[in-house]
Amino acid sequence: MSYPYPKLIAHRGGGNQAPENTLAAFQLGLQKGYKMFECDAKLSADEQLFLLHDDTLDRTTSGQGSAKIEWQTLNQLDAGSWFSNEFQQEPIPLLEKIVPFILENNAFLNVEIKPNPNQDYKTGMQCAKFLQQFVDPNSEHCPFLLSSFSEDALKGAYDADTTIPRALLLEEWRESAWETVSALECSGFVLNYKIASKELVEKCHRIQRFVMVYTANDEQDVAALFENGVDSVITDNMKLASLYSAKE
Numbered sequence: 001m002s003y004p005y006p007k008l009i010a011h012r013g014g015g016n017q018a019p020e021n022t023l024a025a026f027q028l029g030l031q032k033g034y035k036m037f038e039c040d041a042k043l044s045a046d047e048q049l050f051l052l053h054d055d056t057l058d059r060t061t062s063g064q065g066s067a068k069i070e071w072q073t074l075n076q077l078d079a080g081s082w083f084s085n086e087f088q089q090e091p092i093p094l095l096e097k098i099v100p101f102i103l104e105n106n107a108f109l110n111v112e113i114k115p116n117p118n119q120d121y122k123t124g125m126q127c128a129k130f131l132q133q134f135v136d137p138n139s140e141h142c143p144f145l146l147s148s149f150s151e152d153a154l155k156g157a158y159d160a161d162t163t164i165p166r167a168l169l170l171e172e173w174r175e176s177a178w179e180t181v182s183a184l185e186c187s188g189f190v191l192n193y194k195i196a197s198k199e200l201v202e203k204c205h206r207i208q209r210f211v212m213v214y215t216a217n218d219e220q221d222v223a224a225l226f227e228n229g230v231d232s233v234i235t236d237n238m239k240l241a242s243l244y245s246a247k248e
């Protein structure tokens with residue numbers, strides 16, 4: 001099957017133009033021309049899948065301390081004001097609030113499994129189980145991609161459901177990655193853009209694995225990454241989509 005994803009992916013929904021991992025961010029990303037979005041998902045203490053990057057609430061919400069608390073409490077928090085007044089009272093979304101947005105807009109969603117501490121396997125499993133219900137088993141098209149830095153999380157996803165594509169996230173290259181993508185039947189890699197050399201990209205392609213990179217924002221860097229053969233770039237730069245659609 002040919003590579004199914006768009007060349008550009010909006011990081012955390014709307015890059016640097018909206019409060020990360022909120023529905024408002026996805027809406028902004030779509031407005032800017034993005035058709036694929038990355039987000040970070042974790043489990044609440046009562047096992048609801050919600051969007052948040054950090055293990056703690058402090059940086060991006062009105063809460064404090066650990067993010068491993070009950071959904072009822074998470075649901076009261078303001079995840080927009082830290083970014084700007086315009087987004088005041090923007091809530092933390094459940095993953096189930098984002099999926100309809102993706103499907104209605106014929107878009108793609110890269111769910112990065114970002115487990116709370118010691119919840120790797122379980123979070124991976126729950127993400128795959130949750131998304132499975134929205135996938136047509138008779139269609140080659142899957143709007144979802146699961147990725148993680150955590151091999152345990154990817155193993156959980158793999159054990160729950162093999163039909164949702166998986167990708168291994170790597171900040172630094174390690175030779176054991178070949179074995180990991182093979183054992184977990186990952187479709188590709190999501191690499192730190194700084195390590196995505198032409199040579200490494202070619203090696204990944206040789207074993208039929210795609211290469212996405214994160215998080216490249218500079219126009220020249222992005223052009224060089226595509227020159228190196230990278231398949232998609234995850235970016236915070238919301239101007240890139242219109243730039244690339246104008247080139248095509």
Ligand code: G3P
Nearest residue numbers: 038040112147190214234
């Ligand atoms: O999924 C790509 C990228 O989001 C990984 O890094 O820290 O932004 O979640 P981070």
Ligand code: MG
Nearest residue numbers: 038039040112
């Ligand atoms: Mg992420």
